[in-house]
Every structure is written in C-alpha cells, then in structure tokens.
Amino acid sequence: MTATADAPAEVGAIPSMTVTLKILRFDPDGLDGREPGSEYWEEFQVEAHATDRVLDALHKIKWDQDGSLAFRRSCAHGVCGSDAMRINARNRLACKTLLKDLNPARPITVEPLKGLPVEKDLIVDMEPFFASYREIMPFLMTSGPTPERERLQSPEDRAKFDDTTKCILCAACTTSCPVFWTDGQYFGPQAIVGAHRFIFDSRDEGEWDRLEILNDKAGVWKCRTAFNCTEACPRGIEVTKAISEVKKALTTGEV
Amino acid sequence: MMSTAPELKSPRRPVSHSTLGRAQRWSWIFQRVSGVILIVLIFTHLFVNLWSGDGINQIDFAFVAGKLANPFWQWFDFLMLTLAMIHGANGMRMIIEDYAHTPWLKATLHWALRISTVVIIVLGTLVLFTFDPCPADAPASLLPSLCEDI
Numbered sequence: 001m002t003a004t005a006d007a008p009a010e011v012g013a014i015p016s017m018t019v020t021l022k023i024l025r026f027d028p029d030g031l032d033g034r035e036p037g038s039e040y041w042e043e044f045q046v047e048a049h050a051t052d053r054v055l056d057a058l059h060k061i062k063w064d065q066d067g068s069l070a071f072r073r074s075c076a077h078g079v080c081g082s083d084a085m086r087i088n089a090r091n092r093l094a095c096k097t098l099l100k101d102l103n104p105a106r107p108i109t110v111e112p113l114k115g116l117p118v119e120k121d122l123i124v125d126m127e128p129f130f131a132s133y134r135e136i137m138p139f140l141m142t143s144g145p146t147p148e149r150e151r152l153q154s155p156e157d158r159a160k161f162d163d164t165t166k167c168i169l170c171a172a173c174t175t176s177c178p179v180f181w182t183d184g185q186y187f188g189p190q191a192i193v194g195a196h197r198f199i200f201d202s203r204d205e206g207e208w209d210r211l212e213i214l215n216d217k218a219g220v221w222k223c224r225t226a227f228n229c230t231e232a233c234p235r236g237i238e239v240t241k242a243i244s245e246v247k248k249a250l251t252t253g254e255v
Numbered sequence: 256m257m258s259t260a261p262e263l264k265s266p267r268r269p270v271s272h273s274t275l276g277r278a279q280r281w282s283w284i285f286q287r288v289s290g291v292i293l294i295v296l297i298f299t300h301l302f303v304n305l306w307s308g309d310g311i312n313q314i315d316f317a318f319v320a321g322k323l324a325n326p327f328w329q330w331f332d333f334l335m336l337t338l339a340m341i342h343g344a345n346g347m348r349m350i351i352e353d354y355a356h357t358p359w360l361k362a363t364l365h366w367a368l369r370i371s372t373v374v375i376i377v378l379g380t381l382v383l384f385t386f387d388p389c390p391a392d393a394p395a396s397l398l399p400s401l402c403e404d405i
Contacts, residue, residue: 182353221279224349250280 081170141206
C-alpha cells in the first residue's frame with residue numbers, strides 16, 4: 001500500500017496550525033506615508049507546524065508577506081546569539097523558542113530588546129552592550145615569556161569558570177536587567193559574566209585589573225539580585241551567581 | 256560607511272588594591288550587615304511589645320514610659336532608629352541614583368533625603384534620651400510604677 005497525497009491523516013505527520021504574531025515595528029525611514037521614526041504594532045497570520053520556532057514564523061513573514069520586516073539572525077541554531085528578542089514579554093532566542101510552547105491560540109508578541117536603542121523593527125544598536133564588554137578586557141592577560149606548549153590547568157581550576165564560558169553575547173541578560181533599563185551607566189550582567197570567565201581563570205593574571213573596573217560606581221554593586229538575567233539566559237548560565245562570586249572576591253580580597 | 260575597529264585599553268596596568276576601600280562597596284556591605292541586625296532588633300521589639308506579658312493590651316503610656324526609662328531599651332531603640340534610618344536612606348539613595356536622571360532633580364532629592372534622615376535621627380534620639388516618664392501633675396494611675404518612689 002502506498003501513501004496518497006489526499007490521505008486524511010498521514011502517520012507521523014506534523015500537525016499544522018495558524019499562529020498570529022504581533023510585532024512591535026519601528027520605521028526609521030517613514031515608508032508608506034508613515035512619520036519617520038514611528039513605532040507601531042503589526043499583526044501577521046502565519047501557517048506553521050508544531051515543530052516550528054518563532055524564527056521560522058519570522059522567516060515566513062519576511063519571505064512571503066512583508067519583505068520590509070527587519071531582524072537579525074545568523075546561525076539560526078542557538079549558537080551565534082544574533083536573534084535575541086522579547087517574545088511574550090520575555091527575552092529569548094527566536095531560534096530556540098518553539099511556537100507550540102508559547103500558547104499559539106493567542107497572538108505571540110515579538111518586541112526588540114529593551115534598554116538598547118532600536119534601529120529598525122527588531123534590530124537594536126548593540127554598541128553600548130559591546131562597549132561594556134570591551135571595558136572589562138575580555139582577553140587573556142599574562143606576564144613572563146610565552147610557553148611553547150598550551151598553558152595547562154587542572155580540571156578543578158577549569159570548573160571554577162566553566163559556567164561563564166558558555167556565554168554567546170546575545171544580550172538577553174543585560175536587556176532584561178531592571179537596573180540596566182533605568183541606568184544606562186551600569187555595565188550589565190553580560191559584562192560581569194565576561195569578566196568572571198577571566199577573573200576565575202587560573203591562567204589569567206589580570207584579575208585585579210578587572211575587579212578594579214567592576215568595583216566602580218557602574219560595576220557589580222549596582223546589581224540588586226533581581227534574577228531576571230538568570231531567567232533570561234538561553235544558555236542556562238547562572239548569571240546572578242557569577243555576579244555574586246565577583247562581589248565575594250571584592251569583599252574578601254581573594255579570588 | 257567607514258568604521259574603525261574598537262580601541263582596546265592596554266592591559267597590564269599597575270595593579271592597585273586601593274579600590275577595595277570604595278564607598279560603593281562599603282554601602283553594599285553596610286546594607287547586608289545592618290539588614291541582618293535589623294531583623295533581630297525589630298523582631299525582638301515586636302515580641303517584647305506585642306507578644307510577651309499582656310500582649311497588645313499592655314501598651315499604654317505607662318508601658319512605653321517604663322521602657323524608655325530603662326537605659327537598655329534607650330540604647331536598643333537608639334540602635335534600631337539609626338540603623339533603620341541609614342539602611343532605609345541608603346536604599347532610597349540607590350533608587351534616586353537609578354531613576355533621577357536630570358542633575359538638579361538628583362541633587363534636590365539627595366539633599367531632601369539627607370536632611371530628612373538627619374532630622375528624624377536627631378528628633379528620635381532627643382525623645383529617647385530626654386523623655387520624662389513621670390510628668391508632674393499627671394494622674395498616678397497612668398504613670399509607670401517607678402514614679403511612685405518620687
């Protein structure tokens with residue numbers, strides 16, 4: 001027996017559904033008679049499978065319905081960290097969020113990341129975010145001659161900063177932080193995670209340079225342990241714990 | 256559009272541990288330490304006033320005056336007053352830092368906070384240490400028992 005195209009329910013077929021995406025758009029150019037710089041909500045109906053992600057739905061809109069929709073994505077598999085956005089009022093990666101997990105019966109809201117200047121639709125200016133990251137000097141700092149082989153490290157020493165090596169710089173944590181929203185001066189959780197990765201690395205010698213930067217007015221003491229960052233992180237990094245470990249190093253004077 | 260690579264600060268700056276004494280850090284430590292002490296002080300205060308003895312029925316002028324005549328409770332209340340005021344003002348200071356962005360508003364709110372904190376601590380301390388538990392020409396039934404000796 002062969003399967004026919006008009007068979008009612010194919011075995012193993014993925015159920016499809018219609019989902020509504022409500023997207024907060026920002027038009028810097030003023031197309032279609034809009035004021036330049038106008039912000040508005042637009043709804044799109046998309047035919048999607050239960051296995052589709054929010055990114056697939058955004059692709060369908062951009063490719064089939066409205067080519068002017070702007071969003072970032074690169075690898076589309078949760079590794080590059082390009083497509084962090086605010087989906088149903090929570091920061092997530094569009095490529096790691098399944099539509100069926102979001103209650104597709106109701107419109108799914110998609111907004112750009114909060115706290116960074118919007119450039120167009122879902123694209124924000126990441127420069128303030130990267131500037132904070134550069135500030136904490138995210139590179140190996142050593143003294144003495146360069147060894148001919150790898151710099152060795154015990155598994156215990158490696159485990160100290162294992163969690164913070166997972167960061168993909170998607171900015172989901174920093175833009176979920178209420179202190180970052182109100183105070184543009186704050187380094188933000190991600191920069192502290194980036195610093196933590198080197199501060200607790202036994203091979204690195206610049207820990208006090210970084211701790212001095214994070215002891216600043218805009219540094220770790222701004223953290224109110226709201227835990228938004230830990231909840232938002234698509235890589236499951238315990239961000240608030242990492243920040244607290246930096247605070248502990250500063251209060252005890254020991255790394 | 257031409258864009259240049261971001262300039263990185265040169266590493267290996269001379270290390271100074273002097274920043275360990277920065278005000279931000281001390282304000283954070285103070286907030287944690289005073290918070291723990293305040294939990295003990297406030298629950299002792301509530302227990303003694305509202306639970307032990309006759310509970311809430313015991314609170315009248317005589318009860319309060321009796322407590323404030325005792326140096327232990329004077330210093331206990333003084334500690335609770337100052338710690339609570341500084342702890343609260345420190346928290347308010349952080350909220351002002353976060354939400355008041357224009358310089359004049361920030362300065363105004365900071366000074367209003369400082370002045371009100373100092374005024375409340377001074378007034379409270381004045382009451383604690385100059386309180387007269389046995390005012391003259393008051394009916395003896397309302398006064399604490401220690402006034403009978405006078």
